[in-house]
Amino acid sequence: MIDVMFRALGDLLSNPQTMGLMLIAVLIGLVVGATPGIGGRLSIALAIPFVFGMDMTQGAVFLLTMHAVNGTSGQISSIMFGVPGDGDDAATTIDGYPMAKKGEAGRALGASITASGVGGIIGAIVFAIMIPVLEPIVLAFSPAEFFLLAILGITFIAFLAGGENIFKGMIVGLFGMMLATVGMDPQTGTARFAGDNLFLWDGISLVTCVLALFAVPEMITLAVKGGSIAAISMDNVKFSYRQVFNGVLDVPRHWFLALRTSIIGALIGMVPGLGGSAAAWLCYGHAVQSSKTPERFGHGAVEGVIAPETASNAKEGGSLLPTLFFGIPGSSGMAVMMGAFLILGIQPGPAMITQHLDLVWTLIWALVVGNLIAVTFLLFITRWVAVLTFINATMLVPFIIVLVVIGAYVNEGQWENLLILVGMSMIGYALLRANWPRAPFVIGLVLGRIAEESLHKALDLWGMSFFTRPLSLVLIGMIVATIAFAIYRSRKPPAFDPTQVSA
């Protein structure tokens, strides 16, 4: 086992052609990831014709690296302009953008890029460790557990709002859950709140909502206020690699959090059915809930950047597991990947361990090396990228708004989403002006849908008795503990007054 493991690494590093392909893949992956609205899934689908005729290993390494680094660059626009590329990145926006406003874009980018890399690598390690116990763990999670996990995530809303804002947080969260019911009812096949508008049948577009709620209100504020995103002048920052490096060091400073969220992310990725955005949001919620000073979140807490980024990269390693060893993809991106694997002559299934162990290790190493290349490259260019936050609003805002509109349209290719963008943007701006939290909305929207679908399935399968499944009881215990903790904490005065920083 050990010799196969290191032989795979040696083969990967010593083959200039494979390494060259990996470099290209990293670059494509980063560019696609940085463009709002285009997901990693599309990039793999488009790349498939190019891997025809490639060697099995090289083709697989190429596609996997491209996919794995996708999440690493999405955070750039989330942090710098508050424009998240997709649902996962939105979690990074909540604290990343306030950091940019404080002139700490370099630090936020340093932290988030490093966190992505660390997450990706820990994800690969979890992958390697989990191979022997994959089956019992993956099969332990049924719709009953999905439902309770979603509810657990929703209870985190209580911490996101903090203190007296708890009711505001709940209202916004419930609003998100309410919008999650738009679309085809999974149980009766009736279109809810959609009428004849076919584009609503699959539910409200998450990407559009996220752009409307986070990006547009921030841009309006910036346009009204004038000046630049960073509230302080560039001369005061002494912008240098030192700030970026400070951000890099934030990850080891919060190493325990980074480790936990990476593992949670990888586990969520491993269990098909929860979806990618859930990982980032659950981990963001976990960071807030486990923090001693949850009031700082939403106002530029670096942990709020580290947690979702580690999670979203770690889940890639996780989601590769069921894809490779069961032939059952763990995410929509992996479903496309599996099609590509078949083309390359790789037959995913349990025989992978016995017949293609060398390939499995090569892929694990590709995840590690690919993440390292991406992190190094991004950290190198960050210095110049971060300067953009000092550009005057009159030049920046129109450009960003165009980017937002394109992102909202391209994601599903339906112009009706632009109407939703406008409507939701107004709500987003109102929330921002009234100083209400916006993150609970996305949690409600993402997890509300999962909760509803899995509740129906669980009730169909087991009736009410699903609550007494052993794993269900554990999760119920966690939910009760979270709520009790939230009540206990809300009675304690906050140790930090957010109003002093948010100006």
Next chain:
Amino acid sequence: MNTIWKQLGTACLALGATAGAAMADDAVDFFKGKTVNYIVATAPGGGYDSYGRLVAEYMQRNLPGSTFVVKNMPGAGHIIGTNAIYASKADGLTLGTFNTGLIYNQLINANGVKFDLSKMSWIGKAASDPRVIVIAAQSPIKSFADLTGQKTPVNFATAGLGSASYVETVMLTNSLKLPVKNLTGYNGTDDQLAMRRGEVIGSIASRSSYANFVENGYGRFIAQIGGNDKDLPQLASLVTDAKALGLINLVQSQGDISRLTAGPPGIPADRMGALIGAYKKAMEDKELQARAEKLERPVEPAYGEDVAKAIATALNQSDETKQLLAEALKSDKK
């Protein structure tokens, strides 16, 4: 004199032939420098997308000077994309692919349908996708007789309510009076995982989507609808009820015409000729066949009129069948 007439006659014939050829050439020339939008009515990745991209790539090669652009228009179970294809300009510059199962939606006048499949311009179909009844490996059910003999209902997984997978499963399980409880909402490969977990024991699905699952030893096929493989009994041979046979037939006709390519109604005949010609050359291309083979999705093409006829036959159901179809859907609603 006589020879002059003869010569003139030959000349006329030759002219006529050239003119005919020129007309077809005109149609092929029409696509020179033009962009053809190829709409895939579902998200990137998966069967429709891979077939769509293959077809578009190879049709472009066989229509010199043309550019095929694949556009994914997912949503509402292929209805959004199909509505868009149907409503597009009939100039031959918009084509697309969608789920054959939309035949069911049209038969029962489902919500949201703004197309009439019988009127569309059919270019061809790329594959046959026979359906199978698949049972999880850990279940004691080994044959169709075992399944019908179950005393208590067993759980079957289907995709979202109203999807083609759902319609077929409910229709067949109800008309065959199988002791099965259908659980909805298992989209994508959720059903395979659910069978691995054991919460459901079976599914009625397309054979290609379960080939890998069965090869890995997670399940077994117990009956098949359509298809040329001889390793399984045909479901029709296990059933005697006439109504049920009618519905099995309907499902089989769907399976036979899979991975369609069609355009809006009324594309001019000469352009249709050019498009069908390019489609045929694409399907006969050894390279395309090899690529499809690797996806475990072999090519079994049919073209133009043949597909149009098959669609017309599938749509031409007796009121009784339509009634059964509607009832099958209704009686399962809670």
